Amino acid sequence: MEKCVFCHPELDGEQRVVFENNSCLFVQKDQRILKGSGLIIPKSHKPTVFDLSKEEWIDTQDMLIKVKKWLDQKWVPDGYNIGYNCGSAGGQHIFHAHLHVIPRFKEEPFVGQGIRHWLKKEENNHRI
Template sequence: MSDCVFCMPELDMDQRIVFENESCMFLQKDQPVLKGSGLIVPKAHKRTVFDLSSKEWSDTQEMLLRVKHWLDEIWRPEGYNIGYNCGEVGGQHIFHAHLHVIPRFSDEPYAGRGLRHWLKQEANRRNT
């Protein structure tokens, strides 16, 4: 896809490829809020995580472990949030599968609020 910033990372001058393997890469931008955050993306255009091949899954796991080791050395986070957003309602804004890798620190204002935080918010209850 000629206009996809994950298929063609050079389209976004603010992002850089930190690591890559056969089928995926780890991309970072300078994040002003949570330093060290980045994305693992398949090199082939796949709309969501559900479209990944078994090779892409395997390479993503390999990349995740490499990225964690690297972030642990540089930033020394006390935790991580790791996750995919799928579909517009699921919060996906770029429709190329991407795994968020977010180092977390005890001194941040939202420390301790993980992915399940939204499951516990009464204000988010559906009207069914």
């Protein structure tokens, strides 16, 4: 995985490592729109969240708690969206597991619309 930007964060000049623990990193980049947002990624290349080890799950939870405390102090968000995209149909574009941590603010145009809001629309009914 020589060219994976999550295996090698230094390959993306805009990406910076904010926190690190035994098996995970918290990285951030462009903050113009999603203020305070970032990703928790395993240091080992794991294609999806389903491939994480027990240690990586524990370290991910520890990292999430640390990141939330830091974001709460730095940005004072009104809520959060937290989630994984898995597989191309699920919206995953980089096939290295990564947990999105997105602070949400009451003054946003899409306040109150969670991760699933557009999936629940009639236009998404695929009528199997």
